[in-house]
Amino acid sequence: xxxxxRIYRRRMRSVKATKKITRAMELISASRIxxxxxxxxxxxxxxxxxxxxxxxxxxxxxxxxxxxxxxxxPRRAAVLIITADRGMAGAYSNAxxxxxxxxIAGIKERGLAVDAYxxxxxxxxxxxxxxxxxxxxxxxxxxxxxxxxxxxxxxxLITSFLSDTESAGGVDELHIVYTEFKSMITQTPIxxxxxxxxxxxxxxxxxxxxxxxxxxxxxxxxxALLPRYVEARVFNAMLQSAASEHAARRRAMKSATDNAxxxxxxxxxxxxxxxxxxxxxxxxxxxxxxxxxxxASAGSE
Amino acid sequence: MASSVLxxxxxxxxxxxxxxxxxxxxxxxxxxxxxxxxxxxxLLGVLVPGVVSIKTADGSKTxxxxxxxxxxxxxxxxxxxxxxxxxx
Numbered sequence: 001x002x003x004x005x006r007i008y009r010r011r012m013r014s015v016k017a018t019k020k021i022t023r024a025m026e027l028i029s030a031s032r033i034x035x036x037x038x039x040x041x042x043x044x045x046x047x048x049x050x051x052x053x054x055x056x057x058x059x060x061x062x063x064x065x066x067x068x069x070x071x072x073x074p075r076r077a078a079v080l081i082i083t084a085d086r087g088m089a090g091a092y093s094n095a096x097x098x099x100x101x102x103x104i105a106g107i108k109e110r111g112l113a114v115d116a117y118x119x120x121x122x123x124x125x126x127x128x129x130x131x132x133x134x135x136x137x138x139x140x141x142x143x144x145x146x147x148x149x150x151x152x153x154x155x156x157l158i159t160s161f162l163s164d165t166e167s168a169g170g171v172d173e174l175h176i177v178y179t180e181f182k183s184m185i186t187q188t189p190i191x192x193x194x195x196x197x198x199x200x201x202x203x204x205x206x207x208x209x210x211x212x213x214x215x216x217x218x219x220x221x222x223x224a225l226l227p228r229y230v231e232a233r234v235f236n237a238m239l240q241s242a243a244s245e246h247a248a249r250r251r252a253m254k255s256a257t258d259n260a261x262x263x264x265x266x267x268x269x270x271x272x273x274x275x276x277x278x279x280x281x282x283x284x285x286x287x288x289x290x291x292x293x294x295x296a297s298a299g300s301e
Numbered sequence: 302m303a304s305s306v307l308x309x310x311x312x313x314x315x316x317x318x319x320x321x322x323x324x325x326x327x328x329x330x331x332x333x334x335x336x337x338x339x340x341x342x343x344l345l346g347v348l349v350p351g352v353v354s355i356k357t358a359d360g361s362k363t364x365x366x367x368x369x370x371x372x373x374x375x376x377x378x379x380x381x382x383x384x385x386x387x388x389x
Contacts, residue, residue: 039315042315042316042317043314043315043316045310045312045317046312046313046314046315046317046382047314049310049312049373049380049382050371050382052373052375052380053345053371053373053380053382056343056345056373056375057345147314147315147384150314212343212344212345212375213342213343213344213345214344214345214346215330215331215332215335215344215345215346215347215372216330216331216332216346216347220331220347221345221346221347221371224347224371225347225371228371228382228384231314232314235314
């Protein structure tokens with residue numbers, strides 16, 4: 001076998017092996033999207049009910065609560081960015097990080113300092129590599145978040161929100177950046193304000209909702225409700241991000257598999273051409289040799 | 302209110318644990334036990350760890366062990382939210 005042909009065969013073998021891997025990852029992600037999507041759906045009654053409840057308290061009481069009222073001169077904001085732990089998902093993590101950068105630039109323009117809270121190894125590595133300050137980070141659950149991990153993250157956020165801005169780690173605003181799972185083909189990074197609650201948008205006019213009775217007082221209810229509200233929002237963001245991650249990975253792996261197919265096709269053509277060239281060369285060598293022998297023996301007669 | 306039953310939902314962060322129609326719901330809030338019947342005033346309460354029991358429309362009784370949470374009542378819709386709601 002000629003050297004050229006051997007090189008082509010070797011490259012084809014390696015592309016085929018890669019294709020098997022990307023195909024497997026595509027199938028795995030495809031099966032996990034469905035599960036992740038179901039988890040988003042399953043968690044939505046809880047967060048809808050909590051949002052309704054928070055809206056009710058905020059609408060039907062005049063309680064002033066640190067979690068609902070904006071500070072006059074905010075000094076510091078926390079930004080939670082949710083990304084993936086693993087790569088191979090196309091632009092998924094980078095898109096979220098870019099969205100976060102935009103948000104951070106906007107906040108800094110307003111004269112606030114920014115604390116970065118990161119979820120996912122990709123964001124962590126991005127920040128570390130660029131020597132940016134990280135307030136806190138969590139890794140290891142991006143593709144299958146549990147409520148426990150959401151609670152851990154929100155606990156840190158709420159603590160820093162409730163502590164004084166003068167002290168280390170205290171913040172006046174909470175922002176969250178995650179990837180919204182709109183459909184199998186559309187996932188968009190999105191930035192939202194978690195706290196302070198901007199006057200909850202009640203879709204119905206206030207008259208339709210009845211007056212509420214609070215057990216025991218509006219303030220206690222709010223105190224208990226808001227941390228749960230943040231947890232539910234963070235959990236929902238994590239679940240949506242996880243579903244988006246799987247969708248992005250499936251798409252990236254699908255195009256990698258398609259590209260591998262293309263590559264194998266063109267390599268096969270090149271290898272065939274090389275084999276043909278080799279055969280042609282061998283034939284002409286034999287014919288040439290035979291001719292030379294014939295003319296040599298013809299001369300001796 | 303025209304309806305004569307309560308529409309009850311018990312939800313946890315991960316899933317809807319139970320939903321159905323009931324004639325009464327009793328739960329323990331910070332202020333003590335409360336019972337909710339049809340046409341109760343809109344209410345929002347903080348639950349303390351304890352048992353929430355639901356008397357369903359067909360007469361049977363369903364209990365849930367709650368590790369804290371909330372109860373919200375609005376127009377014969379009762380939502381019970383808890384980080385942990387275990388049927389007992």
